[in-house]
Every structure is written in C-alpha cells, then in structure tokens.
Amino acid sequence: xxxxxxxxxxxxxxxxxxxxxxxxxxxxxxxxxxxxxxxxxxxxxxxxxxxxxxxxxxxxxxxxxxxxxxxxxxxxxxxxxxxxxxxxxxxxxxxxxxxxxxxxxxxxxxxxxxxxxxxxxxxxxxxxxxxxxxxxxxxxxxxxxxxxxxxxxxxxxxxxxxxxxxxxxxxxxxxxxxxxxxxxxxxxxxxxxxxxxxxxxxxxxxxxxxxxxxxxxxxxxxxxxxxxxxxxxxxxxxxxxxxxxxxxxxxxxxxxxxxxxxxxxxxxxxxxxxxxxxxxxxxxxxxxxxxxxxxxxxxxxxxxxxxxxxxxxxxxxxxxxxxxxxxxxxxxxxxxxxxxxxxxxxxxxxxxxxxx
Ligand code: NAD
Numbered sequence: 001x002x003x004x005x006x007x008x009x010x011x012x013x014x015x016x017x018x019x020x021x022x023x024x025x026x027x028x029x030x031x032x033x034x035x036x037x038x039x040x041x042x043x044x045x046x047x048x049x050x051x052x053x054x055x056x057x058x059x060x061x062x063x064x065x066x067x068x069x070x071x072x073x074x075x076x077x078x079x080x081x082x083x084x085x086x087x088x089x090x091x092x093x094x095x096x097x098x099x100x101x102x103x104x105x106x107x108x109x110x111x112x113x114x115x116x117x118x119x120x121x122x123x124x125x126x127x128x129x130x131x132x133x134x135x136x137x138x139x140x141x142x143x144x145x146x147x148x149x150x151x152x153x154x155x156x157x158x159x160x161x162x163x164x165x166x167x168x169x170x171x172x173x174x175x176x177x178x179x180x181x182x183x184x185x186x187x188x189x190x191x192x193x194x195x196x197x198x199x200x201x202x203x204x205x206x207x208x209x210x211x212x213x214x215x216x217x218x219x220x221x222x223x224x225x226x227x228x229x230x231x232x233x234x235x236x237x238x239x240x241x242x243x244x245x246x247x248x249x250x251x252x253x254x255x256x257x258x259x260x261x262x263x264x265x266x267x268x269x270x271x272x273x274x275x276x277x278x279x280x281x282x283x284x285x286x287x288x289x290x291x292x293x294x295x296x297x298x299x300x301x302x303x304x305x306x307x308x309x310x311x312x313x314x315x316x317x318x319x320x321x322x323x324x325x326x327x328x329x330x331x332x333x334x335x336x337x338x339x340x341x342x343x344x345x346x347x348x349x350x351x352x353x354x355x356x
Pocket of ligand 1: 040041042043066067068069093094095096097099117118119120121122123125126127128129155156157158159160163167170253254
C-alpha cells in the first residue's frame with residue numbers, strides 16, 4: 001500500500017550555462033535595489049566580478065563567510081547589512097556562503113539570492129545552522145529557502161576536481177538517505193534517484209576532464225535534485241554524525257560526508273532493503289554501500305576519518321555527543337554499534353553491517 005505525506009518548498013530556480021548574466025534583470029523583477037554580496041575569502045575575486053555585473057544594485061561585499069556559520073561571522077555580516085542598508089544578500093559560493101545567507105534570512109528577514117558554486121545542495125533545503133562553542137545547531141525554517149537560486153554550471157569549472165568529488169558525494173548523501181529509508185516518499189525518491197544517477201555519471205568524468213561543461217552541468221543538476229530530496233525529506237544517523245563531527249572537530253564537511261556515507265548505508269541496509277536496492281540500481285552496482293565505497297575510492301577522496309584529522313581517542317566522545325539528543329533512524333542506534341561504525345570509518349575499512 002502506498003502512503004505518504006508531501007509538503008513542497010517554495011523553490012524559485014533559474015538553471016543554465018551563462019544564466020549568471022540574467023541576475024541584474026532577476027533582481028529588478030524582485031524589486032531588490034541594495035544587494036550585499038557574500039563570499040568566502042577564496043571567492044572574493046568572483047564576488048568583485050559579480051559586483052561589477054550588478055553595478056549600482058550591489059552595495060557591498062562581505063567576503064568572510066566560513067564553514068558551519070560561526071556565530072561571530074553571522075554577527076559581523078549582520079552589522080554590515082545594517083550599516084549598508086542592504087535589502088537582500090546574494091550568496092555566491094558553496095554551502096558555507098549559502099549558509100550565511102540563510103542565517104541572515106532567518107534572523108534578519110533579508111531576502112537571500114543564491115548562486116551555488118559547489119554541490120552542497122544547501123540552497124534546496126530549509127535547513128539553516130549556526131555554530132557556537134564547537135556545537136553546530138541546525139533547524140528547519142521556510143524563511144531559509146532562497147528567494148531565488150541561480151545555477152550557472154560555468155561557475156563550477158573552477159571547483160577543483162578533488163573537492164568536486166567530495167562535494168558531489170555530499171550531495172549524493174542527501175539523496176541516498178531519502179531513498180534508503182524505512183519511510184519512502186515517492187516524490188522525494190524520484191528526485192533523489194535522478195540526483196544519484198546524475199552524480200554517479202558525471203563525477204568520474206569531471207575527475208578526468210575538469211573543464212567538461214556537460215559533466216559539470218549534470219553534477220550541478222544532480223546536486224540540486226539531491227538537495228531537493230533532503231529539503232523535502234528526512235535526515236537520519238548519517239547527517240547527525242556528519243554535523244556532530246563537523247561541530248566538534250571542524251572536519252571538512254564534504255569529505256566527512258564522503259567518508260561516512262558508505263558506512264551509514266551499510267548500517268541501515270537491513271531495515272531499508274527495498275530503498276537500498278534502488279540506490280544500488282541508480283548507481284549501477286549490486287550492493288549500494290560497496291558501490292559508494294568503491295566510487296569514493298575511484299574519485300580519490302579520503303576514505304578514513306583519520307585522514308581528515310580525527311584521532312582514535314576522539315571516537316568515544318563523538319559517540320556520546322551524537323547520541324545526546326533523540327535520533328530518528330531506520331536501524332536502532334546504540335552506543336556500541338555506533339562506536340563500531342565509527343571505528344570502521346576511522347580505519348577506512350570496507351563498509352559492513354553491524355550486528356545489534
Ligand atoms: P564550502 O562552501 O566551505 O566551500 C569550500 C571552499 O571551496 C570555500 O573556500 C569556497 O569558497 C570554495 N569554492 C566553492 N565553490 C568554488 C568554485 N566553484 N570555485 C572555486 N572555489 C570554490 O564547502 P561546501 O562543502 O560547499 O559547504 C559546506 C557547508 O555547507 C557546511 O557548513 C555544511 O554544513 C553546509 N551545508 C548545508 C546544507 C543545508 O541544507 N543547510 C547542505 C549541505 C551543506
């Protein structure tokens with residue numbers, strides 16, 4: 001029997017190579033006259049080029065966006081918004097920059113226009129976050145959904161292939177947890193399966209031929225669909241773990257997802273057999289967890305938590321913090337089983353089911 005609930009998010013999307021040049025017109029249509037551009041320090045130059053494109057519509061550039069939206073960064077950006085009387089933000093960048101735009105939208109009611117340049121997929125979700133004292137607090141709020149998302153695959157050509165691979169697996173995680181679930185939703189699963197297919201097909205091409213605009217376009221599309229699945233779907237153990245490790249140890253977000261995804265899928269496989277089989281089918285493999293692990297190896301991303309700086313001695317603390325709050329997950333999560341999962345991921349072992 002089919003049973004499901006579905007609540008759409010108010011997505012407003014422009015997707016296409018060269019679409020960046022439509023932004024002045026899009027801002028005019030939205031009646032936005034004073035945009036504050038947001039970037040990380042790495043993308044400040046792209047931010048300045050965007051300011052030139054926007055002309056008088058841009059009132060400034062805040063180029064200090066940082067991973068996981070540190071509260072001090074949010075406060076600094078808020079002050080600049082007020083001092084420049086910005087009527088919207090234009091976040092150009094990956095999930096860190098988009099996260100800052102989302103936090104400003106929720107906290108200050110500012111319209112947020114978003115130009116994603118990585119595959120984080122955050123622009124398609126209503127999830128926003130802020131990090132204070134090593135704890136990342138996330139919440140869902142419709143106010144976080146961008147007023148407009150403009151995807152121009154041309155802007156992703158500068159995303160280094162090794163980061164594109166990790167970022168693409170971060171996107172894939174958003175799709176996978178919404179197919180390999182005990183509560184499948186047909187609309188969300190369709191988005192997710194399409195996203196998994198597009199990412200699995202395009203990421204290996206990008207590794208070999210980073211300037212391949214067709215593959216870059218497909219990867220950005222896949223990330224958008226995967227983000228859409230997360231935005232209207234669920235999170236479970238996988239996302240809780242990634243956010244816990246990110247908040248506690250400042251691990252790189254995309255790589256943390258890339259390492260843990262295969263292990264999370266193996267952990268939940270028994271409770272999600274139909275969905276896990278759909279993931280395997282979308283990947284073109286027999287076993288979803290092994291397929292993800294092998295894809296990560298093929299793409300050359302880190303496959304162990306130790307490679308990204310986590311110490312074995314940190315794992316017990318990670319288990320305790322992960323389980324501090326109630327967690328919804330297809331398989332029951334106990335400290336012992338979670339410790340085993342983290343141990344496998346820390347060593348970079350092949351993913352395996354963990355006995356109750
Ligand atoms: P990021 O935004 O930190 O980007 C990493 C680096 O790559 C940055 O220096 C960035 O400026 C640079 N970069 C991005 N695109 C580039 C390009 N095209 N060319 C050159 N450099 C480029 O990393 P991320 O993985 O995209 O985002 C991670 C953050 O996003 C985390 O804080 C994570 O929690 C958040 N996130 C949130 C959601 C959500 O739904 N709220 C979803 C996914 C990720």
